[in-house]
Amino acid sequence: MALSRISRQVAKKVLAVETPEGDGALVRRSIGSMKLRNLSPFLMLDHFHVSKGAGFPDHPHRGQATVTYMLEGSSRHEDSAGHKGIIVPGGVQWMCAGRGIIHAEMPVHEAGSPDPRGLQLWIDLPKQFKMVEPSYQELGPTEIPTAYPEGPDGPVKVKVISGKSHGVESPVRPLGGCWYFHAIFSKKDATVFQDIPAGWTAFIYTLKGSIKVGSEPIVHEQFYTLVLSGDETETGVQITAVDKDAEALIIAGAPLDQSVVQYGPFVMTSREEIQATLIDYQLGKNGFEKAHKWKSVIGGL
Template structure:
């Protein structure tokens, strides 16, 4: 590891309302998507207030994407047009490949104290896989390896590889990496990233320095450029750090407090995007066809069951 990634842009998550009235924080999505190829959006649905999430996400379609739900607390019940039913528990991941089309519902429920905490990432599918049969990867807590380094750094490997340990989700075209990393106070961690892959970190607790920048970068919500030759600015909760594509590793350090963050990377598709609501295709014509099929009852393919 010779060349650390430097920060391209920093985003602060913003509140949006989705589903039947769920209040959540969006780290990125829609107009920012070209910067994050092959990823489409990242939602943070942590809340201690049941009125924020109990209305949930009633029946809705998806086509052309993958949705990756990672739960830290509470639960999410799901039901779909394939006839699947289940519950996502704390520490678990549901990796859903919508492919040619699926209709499902997701209903969050809080723990005994009324809290729910999780994240949903959307990954784009290449044109060659937009219409593959839909399927799931249900990843239990026990399936996700957790690494504990002598430095005190801990890493949950959902997808990709860290410290020579490979996560349970493999065989994804964009070669994604998804890590849940905690660094104690006063420590440093370096992690290799494939040259040219999109990479970003989303801070979910504490504070940390996410680059030794040698050039200014912009802060999305304020339009301000930062520059610090020594440590760079201190990043805290609900902040997303997008790295430039050059460099072979990310460098993260802490001072007086620990930090916990999600680290993502993946190979860009560099394909056109036609996106409306829960469906993402490559052309407007494909998008129009998807909604016409949804409206006329021919959306579901591959012998799926009717809802």
């Protein structure tokens, strides 16, 4: 017997205000801001805009995964493990920092092309995966599968970056549960219901236009993060487009029963682990062997 569809509702609403970040970039941060510090397993959500001359030069990470999803323009990346490439519009990079890596993320600016814009999500790694070797899962725009809840000619399509939507599954395999969808509407009042596992933390980011959530009449405008309720009877979330070109991200993850102790780009579960990380980085060991020798090419351009 199929489960009845009962939608989650909006439990908290936070506007992502644009602020400076990195070397001249602008970001709209919601998760990770003072208004929304803790949303396990999610640590940070930045909607970024990188103008010419700006970027994110060489910097380290440990203990989290970073997911970069490009909306417009392209971004180069290069790291201390020898991995490098370009994330193009519609592409995604799922980087598991694990025990330690140093990398650079720099925009590509070309005549006639828009400034790079996209989203970066930080996801806490389960304690048992904090010290794994760094790894990448990358998908170009044609490699991200798309679900059509009402068929290819219907008013809604869902890009399945990770997880499962309407019978379509992404090849991305995160360490720890995480589903990531981009819902795109082509018609006013179009509706989609996305299943979400019971007990998972879930939120929506209103990327373009306005939407309604569940049975509530409240209209949610662009650039808001909507934290969803998590009652055991709720099987997913219903989203209705208020504007014909509305777009929204739907992201959900298994919450972690562990402490979060963060020092900049290092995310561990205790102060002692952070202190050990700082020593590792200072001495260039346990994942940071190249910390004081490696310099990216793109970070100095």
